[in-house]
Amino acid sequence: MEIPVLECRNLSISYYTRQGEVPAVVDFNLRLMPGEAHGIVGESGCGKSTVALAIMNYMGRNGAIVGGEILFEGRDMRTMSAEELRQIRGAKIAMVYQEPMASLNPSMKIAEQLAEVPMYHEGIGEAEALRRAEKMLVQVRLPDPQRIMNSYPHQISGGQQQRVVIAMALLSNPRLLLLDEPTTALDVTVEAGIVDLIKEIARTTGTSLIYISHNLGLILETCTRLTVMYSGEAVESGDIHAVFDEMRHPYTRGLFNSIPLPGADKNSRPLVAIRGQLPLPHARPAGCYFAPRCDHFAAGVCDHRPLPMRAVAEGASHAVRCARFAEIDWAAATLPHTPREKVLAGELVLSVEELTKHYTVESSGAFLVGARRTVKANEQISFAAREAETVAIVGESGCGKSTFAKVLMGLEDATSGRVQLGDLDLANLPVQSRNERTIARLQMIFQNPFDTLNPSHTVGAQISRVIRKFGVERDPEKVEARLNQLLDIIKLPREFAHRRPRQLSGGQKQRIGIARAFAGDPKVVIADEPVSALDVSVQAAVTGLLMDIQRDNRTTLLFISHDLSVVRYLADRVVVMYLGRIMEKGSTEEIFAPPYHPYTEALLAAVPIADTSVRKRRIVLSGEIPSPSNPPKGCPFNTRCLYMMAGTCDAIPPPQREFAAGHVIACHLPRETLLAMEPVISIAPA
Amino acid sequence: MLKLIASRLLQMLLIMVVVSLLLFLIFDSDKFKKQIAVAELGGFAVSALSEQDYEAWLEKKGLNVAFYERYAKWASGVAHGNLGRSFEKNEPVLSLVAERLTNTGILAFWVFALMIPLSLGLGIVAGMKEGSKRDRVVSFVAVFTTSLPEIATAIIVTVVFALGLRWVPANSSMVNGWDWRQLVLPVMTLVLYDFGYVARMTRASMAEVMTSQYIRTAVLKGLPYRRVIMRHALRNALIAPFTIIVLQLNWLLSGVVVVEVFFQYAGFGKLLLDAALFGDVYVIQAATLVAVCVAVVSQIISDVGYTLLNPRIRFG
Numbered sequence A: 001m002e003i004p005v006l007e008c009r010n011l012s013i014s015y016y017t018r019q020g021e022v023p024a025v026v027d028f029n030l031r032l033m034p035g036e037a038h039g040i041v042g043e044s045g046c047g048k049s050t051v052a053l054a055i056m057n058y059m060g061r062n063g064a065i066v067g068g069e070i071l072f073e074g075r076d077m078r079t080m081s082a083e084e085l086r087q088i089r090g091a092k093i094a095m096v097y098q099e100p101m102a103s104l105n106p107s108m109k110i111a112e113q114l115a116e117v118p119m120y121h122e123g124i125g126e127a128e129a130l131r132r133a134e135k136m137l138v139q140v141r142l143p144d145p146q147r148i149m150n151s152y153p154h155q156i157s158g159g160q161q162q163r164v165v166i167a168m169a170l171l172s173n174p175r176l177l178l179l180d181e182p183t184t185a186l187d188v189t190v191e192a193g194i195v196d197l198i199k200e201i202a203r204t205t206g207t208s209l210i211y212i213s214h215n216l217g218l219i220l221e222t223c224t225r226l227t228v229m230y231s232g233e234a235v236e237s238g239d240i241h242a243v244f245d246e247m248r249h250p251y252t253r254g255l256f257n258s259i260p261l262p263g264a265d266k267n268s269r270p271l272v273a274i275r276g277q278l279p280l281p282h283a284r285p286a287g288c289y290f291a292p293r294c295d296h297f298a299a300g301v302c303d304h305r306p307l308p309m310r311a312v313a314e315g316a317s318h319a320v321r322c323a324r325f326a327e328i329d330w331a332a333a334t335l336p337h338t339p340r341e342k343v344l345a346g347e348l349v350l351s352v353e354e355l356t357k358h359y360t361v362e363s364s365g366a367f368l369v370g371a372r373r374t375v376k377a378n379e380q381i382s383f384a385a386r387e388a389e390t391v392a393i394v395g396e397s398g399c400g401k402s403t404f405a406k407v408l409m410g411l412e413d414a415t416s417g418r419v420q421l422g423d424l425d426l427a428n429l430p431v432q433s434r435n436e437r438t439i440a441r442l443q444m445i446f447q448n449p450f451d452t453l454n455p456s457h458t459v460g461a462q463i464s465r466v467i468r469k470f471g472v473e474r475d476p477e478k479v480e481a482r483l484n485q486l487l488d489i490i491k492l493p494r495e496f497a498h499r500r501p502r503q504l505s506g507g508q509k510q511r512i513g514i515a516r517a518f519a520g521d522p523k524v525v526i527a528d529e530p531v532s533a534l535d536v537s538v539q540a541a542v543t544g545l546l547m548d549i550q551r552d553n554r555t556t557l558l559f560i561s562h563d564l565s566v567v568r569y570l571a572d573r574v575v576v577m578y579l580g581r582i583m584e585k586g587s588t589e590e591i592f593a594p595p596y597h598p599y600t601e602a603l604l605a606a607v608p609i610a611d612t613s614v615r616k617r618r619i620v621l622s623g624e625i626p627s628p629s630n631p632p633k634g635c636p637f638n639t640r641c642l643y644m645m646a647g648t649c650d651a652i653p654p655p656q657r658e659f660a661a662g663h664v665i666a667c668h669l670p671r672e673t674l675l676a677m678e679p680v681i682s683i684a685p686a
Numbered sequence B: 001m002l003k004l005i006a007s008r009l010l011q012m013l014l015i016m017v018v019v020s021l022l023l024f025l026i027f028d029s030d031k032f033k034k035q036i037a038v039a040e041l042g043g044f045a046v047s048a049l050s051e052q053d054y055e056a057w058l059e060k061k062g063l064n065v066a067f068y069e070r071y072a073k074w075a076s077g078v079a080h081g082n083l084g085r086s087f088e089k090n091e092p093v094l095s096l097v098a099e100r101l102t103n104t105g106i107l108a109f110w111v112f113a114l115m116i117p118l119s120l121g122l123g124i125v126a127g128m129k130e131g132s133k134r135d136r137v138v139s140f141v142a143v144f145t146t147s148l149p150e151i152a153t154a155i156i157v158t159v160v161f162a163l164g165l166r167w168v169p170a171n172s173s174m175v176n177g178w179d180w181r182q183l184v185l186p187v188m189t190l191v192l193y194d195f196g197y198v199a200r201m202t203r204a205s206m207a208e209v210m211t212s213q214y215i216r217t218a219v220l221k222g223l224p225y226r227r228v229i230m231r232h233a234l235r236n237a238l239i240a241p242f243t244i245i246v247l248q249l250n251w252l253l254s255g256v257v258v259v260e261v262f263f264q265y266a267g268f269g270k271l272l273l274d275a276a277l278f279g280d281v282y283v284i285q286a287a288t289l290v291a292v293c294v295a296v297v298s299q300i301i302s303d304v305g306y307t308l309l310n311p312r313i314r315f316g
């Protein structure tokens, strides 16, 4: 019989803190055969990264394996000496980390960081090691490997750094590659390139993979088997298709219901969030850890242990940790839909015309006097938003979406152009000279609720202040009433008014952020990546809430995001930006169906989708996003575009082609070519 | 970078002008003039002096002209390399300051020569494994020696090594010519006082580096521990202590008054103190200029060094 590359048997890992022993992972089992790719998926705090570090036997001073064993090629790693471990690390088991920049040594050149791997593991000479390193950089498809070898980590982009880390991991042909959220810090089109590379590695080298991610779509793209973790234990595991198509654990089901898959729609098939929140490790319930959040909880069955993993059928490799999986009627348990009416958009509320924002930055060379450069953060942005409408602004880093939000808020002056809110031109009205009413009419929800709440005041006081300041209510009793009403709307208990921000979870803070933004009855709310810092199940709850309030108040929502799945789910209209310019704009249906702008097409193809019935066309962009301080001439997308026509695209700015009223694509491609594009996403008949 | 250095130097000139003006203004008061007279002629003689004779004395010393005239004269002298004469010692200030600076320089050299390896070594050993026994011992010693005031350390080492064990002399005035044995106690006192601070900074910096993700990467690459420490950790960990060490130059110039006076060591700090007590304005001026100069230059060295050590800034 073939020996598994890695086997975890009843593995338990604890951390020792001042409060005592905190079990981080309990009773974890995994069997990884040669050439297999196994995904571990779960939300933050579920213990998935702890498993990876335990496999590497690197748990810091206060972590320890308290039970079970980890066998690497049949040998128990816990009994290995430090020297034996060293010989395995980096040679037979290699790891790729979430933050490529932080995982590379800032003061060593890439060449040395790569070359030392074979030098120390195989004892080869430096010249030979450098040659191998450079060859590996070519294999991970880095352009100009010579230059990269001679660079320090901060001199190359995030995507390139991650390729370097992958090259480093592959240099000594490992038997097992651990990938811990390898693309979470990267833009989607860059992520797509890395995922493509990882798949190729798995195919060509026969290396086994463990891919850790919170993103079910990525796991589906890269793995053949998966384990779903919740609160420190595996709750479901099996073949990827079995789990994705016939999930048998209420938590897995809940996860799938809360991510926006192509079929979801805010009106006909709204997302369903998992209620409640993850229990803290020392406050886990006695029986099933998921019990307080589970719709199928049954007293007497679910509230005691042991609760082992059980195969769903005799001999099946698909197993779940649920006492009632066999009794639950899974077909009936699908989504309790409550379809809602589509909201009709009203009057024009906000119109932006040819808005341009340039910065000058001084680039400081080492010993030279800095040269001035212009960053064109926004170039001639035009669009309009109506009452009760959601307009999404989509793009990757450097596309200028956050600068745009700042200009709207009056935190930055526009270089030229007009922003009309009602009858007011805001383009050059800095926030200091806006009156209270204007500020109240335009509010913002930030990505990171932690940064915008004052840690020393109760959240109630902070919201009340906004209510008074914007003159919604002045009378203390009425302020209080309004505060309570807001807390009810954001579905937090009224006692929460007395809490301070640090006593709240991330999702609760973001709810407070929403309450504060809506406290002054705004006409327009700008939400800058409001849910991207939150876990998926919480994301669904927060987006749902945001949409409910917007619907009730007929607010205009500008939703700034990099996540096309969320955008497709909740936006009415979409503006796609790249390097400060609008590439395409139109209604959501128009954006997600041909004709596409070539960038939109690539963006759509890059988003991983957690649905086995979805088929995507493979479009992988090469290269990186250029710097906005030095954008390419002509069409800004020409350095990566697969349709790029030399002589035209790299010289002349593309024309705006209108395909339907309001659907505009900025591209040189002839109309017919654009119209002839195939859909990127298709749903295979089941 | 050049721009930075230039602006720092300009800043230095400005400080020099302002400080020297201020000092002149302070020492121009009648009280200080009288004090010089008392110090030179004796208290009794001065009180017996008639108004006229006092005026004559002032004239002889060049103290009777308006202060801005004196300042202008002094400033142009400085520009030509003439720092004036000391009232107290009746010597050219230049040679006096130069001699004392050399003495302090020798002291500083030995303090650095011992303190740098000691504190960096201990700091690194401690920071390598935060919370280990070694770390706790080093941290305790470092806190202890630093928290003792210099004067207490000076007394302790004198009692133990000079009076008790009689290994070295207690007095470092070197009246009978240069003697390295007289240097031992002042150096020891300063090293004891200072190494703890630098060692703790080094420890903190090293401990931070050891928890960084790139050290984790280095360990999980399977590099030998030695290589992880020597090649991956050290360079990054030494950036912060380097700047601190350079800034210690400053402290060694003027912060060592207590030690120099205690051991009667004829150094720069003692010169400054004597001059201040005497009201020896030209010496004070010259010493202040030197101190400002050293402060700014060490700041520049530390900035430039920081940039050179840190590729992230070097190739920004």
Ligand code: SF4
Pocket: A249, A250, A251, A288, A289, A290, A291, A292, A294, A295, A296, A297, A298, A301, A302, A321, A322, A323, A324, A325
């Ligand atoms: S064991 Fe009970 S509470 Fe736990 S997931 Fe299954 S049905 Fe829900």
Ligand code: SF4
Pocket: A597, A598, A599, A635, A636, A637, A638, A639, A641, A642, A643, A644, A645, A649, A654, A666, A667, A668, A669
């Ligand atoms: S204009 Fe040219 S480079 Fe730009 S998107 Fe169209 S085809 Fe591509």
